[in-house]
Amino acid sequence: MRFPTSLALLTVPLLLATSGCFAGEQAAEGSSSDRVKIAMLQPPRFGLTPFSDDAFKLSRWATAETLVTLDADGNALPGLATDWTRTSDTAWELTVREGVKFHDGSDLTADAVVNTLTRAGKASPKPRILDGVQLTAQAAGNKVTVTTATPDPLVPQRLSSPQLAILAPGAYAEDGKVNPVGTGSGPFVLVKVGGTSTATLDRFDGYWGERAKAAGLDVSFVPDGTARAASVRTGEAHIAETVPVSQAALLDPALLTEVPMPRTNTLYLNTRGGPMADPAARAAVRAAVDAEEIVKGVYEGRADVAKGLLGPALPWTVGEREPLADRTAPGAANGASITIGTFTDRAELPEVASIVQQRLEDAGFTVKQDVREYAHIEQDALAGKFDVFILSRATVLDSGDPVAYLRSDFTCGGSFNISGLCDPAVDAAVQAAEGAEAGPERRAAILAAEAAVLRTDAGVPLLHERVIQADAANVVDSAKDPRERALVTSATHIR
Template sequence: MHHRKTMSAVAVVAASALLLTGCFASGSGQSTDSSGDGRIKLAMLQPPRSGLSPFSDDAFKLSRWSTAETLVNLDEDGDARPALATEWKRVSGTTWELTIRQGVTFHDGSALTAEAAVNTLTRATKASPKPRILDGVELTAKAEGGKVLVTTGQPDPLVPQRLSSPQLAILAPSAYGADGKVNPVGTGSGPYKLVNVNGTTTATLDRYDGYWGEKAKAAGIDASFVPDGTARAAAIRSGQAHIVEAVPVSQAALLDKETVTEVPMPRTNTLYLNTKSGPFTDPGLRAAARAAINAEEIVKGVYEGRADVAKGLLGPALPWAAAGRKELTDRTVAADPKGAAITLATFSDRAELPEVASVLQQQLERAGFKVQQVVREYAHIEQDALAGKFDAFILSRATVLDSGDPVAYMKSDFTCDGSFNIAQLCDQNVDKAVDKATAIEAGDQRRAAILEAEAAVLRTDAAIPMLHERVIQGDATSVVDSARDPRERLLITAATRLK
């Protein structure tokens, strides 16, 4: 069992606070804890990777800063709600019509129009690489009668949900260059205007007083990019930051409890078992592996209690899953492993996973398996995992992608033609259940079909969900109304302020 040395960790925190003071943004205005409209100091996990292009993962930074907005938002259940579009309807099997909100101006002073929205969507389809929400999707957009018409190559009941992706945030036409580059500085429509980006170090945003909705209560945001987790935790302790993304598990216990919030994430740590070759082609041995795993031991020991024991593939970040899930019946009976030799692999990029592998090895060996571990960096192990070269693979996997819907994850990971099928699973019942869910409109019936598909996957024991991760957010006691968003789309909203 892994035990962390608290006293040495405290010393590292203190040293980091001293050494990394210069890494934090000073901002364009005065920052204060005592003024309700003061500037919010934010320490973020990752620096921009693509110059804050909204067509990349950097889009989630623009969304979390409330500077770029989408046509559609999602509620807690993943249902579509109005944003820059006030309403939408399906006008044919493949075409949706959206009504654009009136009275919206971009930060450069230009007006939001149907043509501006179409410009963004069209450029997204031509971007290289395309936003991942458009992977495998043929989408075109045109303006007609002040409306936006979005057409897909195949009927797609999730078009509104797709349009909620931060990678399809609508920017002013001035944001888009002839060279294909996108500049989000001063071209969003949210309550905060991005005014400066200092490479991969800092970004500065000011309140936008021309915002169409509720005006921001804080004067601005001074964001710093601080990849070192110890330094981010130290920033809360020292007052260098008011809000901190992704506090490491090892640092959370060192912070004042009032400054720590744990947010369930739609991310599951799962043991994938190779159903095509090796010992786990035997359903009885897969059932034996399932019976051997004690997820509670992993949560308590490796995650220090800061995770949730899995009851299924979908966790507490999707409240409807627990509410609608039925107890599984007709499970395969566990066979005696009789010393069956297996390779158990994972990757080192996520610090907890090698520890999880060590605990799992002990549990599986107690059950009668003989286990050999393989641990590499993800870039050096993914290809072998997808090729089925391991008997078992531990993966931390997002269960809802940019549409906020888990069907794409189930299709890619567990169907015969899935592009990320580490378990090499090809089961007629699973494919049928996933196809059924795919075709249903968003809402309660689709969610019920998704849970049927989850049950079909679990009955195969090709995937054994162990735990659901939480993201740990740090908020100074002076912060009011920061967002705790499982999808990590929101962080600072118009309502966020300092006491």
């Protein structure tokens, strides 16, 4: 099993045979041996518009590019912008890379950048990365000035979102529709989309960076996990994303890579009332639950025991997190009755709930479960109807920064505050993290906010999930990216 040192999916029903429906029989260019065949989980849901979550497909196929990229720690690196400077509290000036051609032959210019950013700001719905953000852009020569309504130290990181990928002006229609076919700037040009079944990309020989080693990509959308895993075994695909844990054992371990995901399974303990309003009772829950037992028994060892709310998908947390002191001592359960809630949409969570129930009963609690589909339980969870709620939660979204998660889940005004936590120390720590500059200062503030949350035991992290990627033995240099922004690069090829 290979583990990379660096670097939420909903299955959409699709009428495919169990064996899958695979592309590549009539590749546009290059012999079949020069092309990379990919089996992906989700078909496009929004016509591959970059202002939606479909943008991540364009990014993973290396066809659409952003002004800024991120390293493993979330630091901003040059992309289609070569550098940037903060010129005021609310303004940033970026230099547009020269010599870049879009796939339609037009040039990357500052005006093209402004066109994309302006349309993104007016899109309905807005790209997720711009939720709550008022952003405007203005061109002058090869410079673009990006201005926000309020100070935002994360503007460069926001511009790394695949939802803000820069396409040729010809991609954008007057009715608001966006067509990414032949309008990107990456090493592969999208030449054909076969509805929700396939996509075809060819090498773009006019690429400004390193020329792609593969002649092209033949993408198939295969929602069935068994078929997707089997596609690598049978040779129908070279790369299969998101292999189910149940199928991983059927593949050669040498073909698998487990990629840490920025997703944490957490016990949200209700601080509003009931037994969990007592900090000592929350501490008793924390002490009773054995996360390692859950990782081994439910996830077959294919997850990481949580050391905090933020996991190894953010590598800097591992080395920079300090041991947590001043924790509340566990109290006695005294037979207190509690209800555990979770949902069936993620198959592992009901199993997790059963193990948690057993351990809490061993600790002296009286426990019952309430397990439903997520659509039928979310509102009750947010309303505080459960003493313990088990949730698999993404901790990092488009900007590569977890502060928004900490605010939404654990502050007094948080929009997703299942625990009902309202702690002045937590709010102050999260506010400090929000205002900190990107880099070491912000990382330290984020870990201080995480520690403040953990001291309350309102959230008891259990584990951090991994995603399993299968690569055929002849695949060279595929990307393993916890943010799911990259799957192939210019270097990816078949030997």
